Amino acid sequence: MQNENMETTQRNIMHFDPKAHEIALSTEDLRVFYGQSEAISEGDLQFERYKISSLIGPSGSGKSTFLRSLNRMNDRIATVKGKIMYRGLDINSDEVDVYEMRRHIGMVFQRPNPFAKSIYENIAFALRQRGLNDKHKLDEIVETSLRQAAMWDQVKDDLNKSALALSGGQQQRLCIARAIAVKPDILLLDEPASALDPVSTSQVEDTLLELKQNYTIIIVTHNMQQASRISDYTAFFNLGKVLEYAETGDIFTNPKVDLTNDYISGNFG
Amino acid sequence: MDKIRASLLKKSVASKIERRGKIISLSCLALIILVVFLIFYFVASRGLATFFQNHINLWSFLSGIQWNPGTLGTNGQPAVGALPMIVGSFLITICSALLATPFAIGTAVFMTEISPRRGARILRPVTELLVGIPSVVYGFIGLQVVVPFVRNTFGGSGYGILSGTFVLFVMILPTVTSMSADALNAVPRYYREASLALGATRWQTIYKVVLRAAIPGMLTAVVFGMARAFGEALAVQMVIGNATLLPHNLVSPASTLTSILTMGIGNTVMGSLQNNALWSLAMILLLMSLFFNLVIRYIGRKGKLNNER
Amino acid sequence: MNAKRADKLATGILYAVAALVVIILVALLGYILVQGVPEISWHFLTSPALAFEAGGGIGIQLFNSFYLLILALVISLPISLGAGIYLNEYASKNTITGLIRTTIEILSSLPSVVVGLFGYLFFVVQFKLGFSILSGAFALTVFNLPILTRSIEEALANIPDSQREAGYALGLSRWETVTKIVVPAALPSIITGVVLSAGRIFGEAAALIYTAGQSAPALDFSNWNPFDISSPLSPLRPAETLAVHIWKINSEGIMPDAKAVSAGASAVLIIAVLLFNFLARWLGKRLYKHLTAE
Ligand SMILES: Nc1ncnc2c1ncn2[C@@H]1O[C@H](COP(=O)(O)OP(=O)(O)OP(=O)(O)O)[C@@H](O)[C@H]1O
Ligand SMILES: [Mg+2]
Numbered sequence: 001m002q003n004e005n006m007e008t009t010q011r012n013i014m015h016f017d018p019k020a021h022e023i024a025l026s027t028e029d030l031r032v033f034y035g036q037s038e039a040i041s042e043g044d045l046q047f048e049r050y051k052i053s054s055l056i057g058p059s060g061s062g063k064s065t066f067l068r069s070l071n072r073m074n075d076r077i078a079t080v081k082g083k084i085m086y087r088g089l090d091i092n093s094d095e096v097d098v099y100e101m102r103r104h105i106g107m108v109f110q111r112p113n114p115f116a117k118s119i120y121e122n123i124a125f126a127l128r129q130r131g132l133n134d135k136h137k138l139d140e141i142v143e144t145s146l147r148q149a150a151m152w153d154q155v156k157d158d159l160n161k162s163a164l165a166l167s168g169g170q171q172q173r174l175c176i177a178r179a180i181a182v183k184p185d186i187l188l189l190d191e192p193a194s195a196l197d198p199v200s201t202s203q204v205e206d207t208l209l210e211l212k213q214n215y216t217i218i219i220v221t222h223n224m225q226q227a228s229r230i231s232d233y234t235a236f237f238n239l240g241k242v243l244e245y246a247e248t249g250d251i252f253t254n255p256k257v258d259l260t261n262d263y264i265s266g267n268f269g
Numbered sequence: 270m271d272k273i274r275a276s277l278l279k280k281s282v283a284s285k286i287e288r289r290g291k292i293i294s295l296s297c298l299a300l301i302i303l304v305v306f307l308i309f310y311f312v313a314s315r316g317l318a319t320f321f322q323n324h325i326n327l328w329s330f331l332s333g334i335q336w337n338p339g340t341l342g343t344n345g346q347p348a349v350g351a352l353p354m355i356v357g358s359f360l361i362t363i364c365s366a367l368l369a370t371p372f373a374i375g376t377a378v379f380m381t382e383i384s385p386r387r388g389a390r391i392l393r394p395v396t397e398l399l400v401g402i403p404s405v406v407y408g409f410i411g412l413q414v415v416v417p418f419v420r421n422t423f424g425g426s427g428y429g430i431l432s433g434t435f436v437l438f439v440m441i442l443p444t445v446t447s448m449s450a451d452a453l454n455a456v457p458r459y460y461r462e463a464s465l466a467l468g469a470t471r472w473q474t475i476y477k478v479v480l481r482a483a484i485p486g487m488l489t490a491v492v493f494g495m496a497r498a499f500g501e502a503l504a505v506q507m508v509i510g511n512a513t514l515l516p517h518n519l520v521s522p523a524s525t526l527t528s529i530l531t532m533g534i535g536n537t538v539m540g541s542l543q544n545n546a547l548w549s550l551a552m553i554l555l556l557m558s559l560f561f562n563l564v565i566r567y568i569g570r571k572g573k574l575n576n577e578r
Numbered sequence: 579m580n581a582k583r584a585d586k587l588a589t590g591i592l593y594a595v596a597a598l599v600v601i602i603l604v605a606l607l608g609y610i611l612v613q614g615v616p617e618i619s620w621h622f623l624t625s626p627a628l629a630f631e632a633g634g635g636i637g638i639q640l641f642n643s644f645y646l647l648i649l650a651l652v653i654s655l656p657i658s659l660g661a662g663i664y665l666n667e668y669a670s671k672n673t674i675t676g677l678i679r680t681t682i683e684i685l686s687s688l689p690s691v692v693v694g695l696f697g698y699l700f701f702v703v704q705f706k707l708g709f710s711i712l713s714g715a716f717a718l719t720v721f722n723l724p725i726l727t728r729s730i731e732e733a734l735a736n737i738p739d740s741q742r743e744a745g746y747a748l749g750l751s752r753w754e755t756v757t758k759i760v761v762p763a764a765l766p767s768i769i770t771g772v773v774l775s776a777g778r779i780f781g782e783a784a785a786l787i788y789t790a791g792q793s794a795p796a797l798d799f800s801n802w803n804p805f806d807i808s809s810p811l812s813p814l815r816p817a818e819t820l821a822v823h824i825w826k827i828n829s830e831g832i833m834p835d836a837k838a839v840s841a842g843a844s845a846v847l848i849i850a851v852l853l854f855n856f857l858a859r860w861l862g863k864r865l866y867k868h869l870t871a872e
Pocket of ligand 1 (some may be wrong): 039
């Protein structure tokens with residue numbers, strides 16, 4: 001039984017042919033522990049460049065834990081074992097500068113978390129911190145980031161207003177704008193639309209589809225339609241393991257694992 | 270050449286800033302810790318000199334009743350008996366705590382259980398404000414109001430333990446009250462609801478349930494008040510009379526560790542026995558402050574255990 | 579006695595106790611204000627004290643109090659901020675951190691007279707600063723550090739981790755995130771803590787009588803060169819503060835109008851403490867609004 005499980009797991013996880021696909025980020029034998037308890041026990045995934053990959057699975061299956069390990073957000077919270085390869089380097093190794101790495105692997109969180117600063121400052125702040133002080137340049141980046149996050153028209157006259165005065169949906173899009181303003185290579189999003197209304201959700205989805213041209217996107221979502229609408233690849237998580245990883249079309253029309261089928265058809269549990 | 274890869278391998282500005290920041294903040298913390306050790310070291314090095322350099326017997330220091338360090342006592346030894354001050358300090362601390370506790374707890378119960386609205390609107394701000402009143406102001410009022418009152422009511426000069434007790438009573442009252450109120454507020458609402466639902470009256474609920482659950486917190490409040498009373502210097506010094514005699518009664522002039530310290534340090538020569546003996550008093554103060562701290566910790570830990578059960 | 583009667587009786591007693599306490603506390607405030615406020619005049623607030631005759635003021639003492647307060651805050655704020663940041667953001671939850679917290683708590687519970695005596699040994703004697711503004715400011719710093727550190731630590735702990743994560747995810751270091759994001763967000767409560775501690779410092783006397791000294795030499799208010807001993811800014815001159823002055827004239831008993839002067843000075847102290855209190859609340863609210871809205 002145990003053995004059989006292992007085998008099916010291996011078979012149902014897609015691996016790319018390195019000649020045909022450029023791999024932006026990959027994990028090998030990833031295991032994550034909170035103290036003694038293991039939250040991720042098997043994680044072996046590759047993410048293709050300039051594609052959207054979504055992570056789905058029931059609550060508590062370890063999607064957030066997995067995602068947060070990808071840019072070392074879990075550093076002081078959890079123990080991470082195994083490899084996370086980015087540009088030929090294991091991001092957990094000592095030679096990699098964690099702050100520099102996070103500039104290239106950005107993240108947007110489930111609950112919007114704008115800084116208690118103005119809308120403009122929310123975006124400009126990190127750039128200025130890294131030495132960009134050219135007002136003209138900053139203005140430009142603020143504008144393009146907000147445009148990409150589909151909220152420029154709503155806030156262009158209120159840039160000096162506190163970001164905390166925005167609505168939840170606007171705050172979340174501001175957070176996306178803030179994340180892309182530093183021009184990351186990979187963007188990690190943890191249920192970014194769960195606090196948004198349908199209109200803002202579809203705006204965010206459009207944003208992501210547009211960003212795909214320049215960014216590798218990995219997104220956690222509970223929304224099956226969303227996953228099938230926007231993502232190229234989908235990974236199904238259960239109990240800390242990746243049970244299935246395939247092209248989104250395949251996984252939604254022809255899942256190989258019964259549990260995946262149950263989950264996406266809503267018969268889970 | 271992969272530019273991003275190269276940048277990952279270089280030490281970033283952020284990590285340099287991080288290093289520096291961590292060192293800066295750690296040094297600030299280390300400085301504070303150093304200060305504490307310096308305080309203990311300096312006070313102890315002077316305070317112990319009485320025993321090691323001047324060879325005063327520790328027991329005769331603690332139990333002697335004559336204090337006049339420049340001269341010899343009736344037994345031919347230097348007169349460095351600290352008992353009058355020790356007794357004075359303990360007496361006013363205990364008396365003022367005994368007096369303040371019922372008032373403080375009563376008021377705290379009133380403002381949390383009987384009339385929370387008035388409690389929050391009037392009592393809470395007033396007590397919190399009074400916590401901040403400088404101790405010399407208490408001393409001044411003690412001198413103007415309490416001392417004449419004691420003199421006219423109980424006779425004597427008016428200076429003494431009783432006046433000190435009254436002044437400290439008013440002084441620690443706000444602190445003990447507001448800390449007790451915090452302790453009562455921390456008792457979960459459903460304790461009260463459960464008790465009232467069982468048909469208990471409000472007073473039964475307060476007495477049998479709420480007060481009982483808040484005991485550790487209120488004890489902490491009282492010990493905190495006692496620590497403050499024990500360490501208070503100027504307000505007490507102004508009304509106690511500062512006679513280094515064992516108090517015969519509550520209305521004769523007496524003294525405390527703090528009052529003799531404030532009076533004496535400036536009038537003695539560094540390194541002399543008179544001076545060292547004063548530092549020994551300071552050391553007792555320091556140790557007592559540690560002791561109160563330990564008691565508060567102990568109560569806190571006990572309280573936690575009880576709640577977990 | 580049945581339960582209903584006991585309930586009534588207890589309630590009555592509690593009302594009486596609370597009323598009595600309010601009366602005591604209000605009488606206390608009332609006494610100081612009634613006795614003291616009539617003494618306050620422009621002359622009283624600005625002219626120097628007279629030792630042997632009536633009619634002196636508290637001008638120099640008032641100035642000294644504020645000068646010492648500002649110096650003490652300027653020294654203790656950055657140190658407390660650093661220590662508070664380390665405790666809340668860097669320190670891991672282990673025994674050593676626990677010991678450090680205990681040590682700081684011990685410092686905050688030391689009687690202020692002990693702090694003053696240490697200041698005397700260390701700053702006045704050891705470092706030969708004499709009875710001076712500097713010695714006093716350092717003693718007040720020692721007195722203030724644990725309280726301020728504690729309140730800053732608490733203020734920082736109240737800022738949700740999501741704010742920190744937002745900073746880390748942008749590639750900012752922990753230090754940048756804390757100093758540029760968390761501290762500004764915690765500023766309202768930090769300021770409240772600072773102003774409240776200012777009230778305590780302002781009324782402190784026991785820590786000062788053997789550090790800043792008990793004399794207030796005449797100052798030349800047209801001379802703002804800090805290196806000149808008669809300048810108000812000179813850090814090496816002795817500086818009796820308002821609180822110390824009240825204690826001094828009452829224990830010496832040579833000033834003929836000591837009672838009136840003490841009453842006036844006490845009222846000034848109380849009013850200052852009240853103002854610090856209101857200021858703390860007002861500033862805290864104001865800044866909070868500023869951060870969350872416009
Ligand atoms: N900070 C933490 N400390 C301890 N355990 C944690 C922590 N965060 C998550 N866990 C545990 O790890 C497991 C995986 O949690 P995780 O948040 O990764 O799940 P998830 O798939 O993101 O769930 P959801 O869909 O509800 O967001 C859960 O059992 C959770 O209880
Ligand atoms: Mg999650």
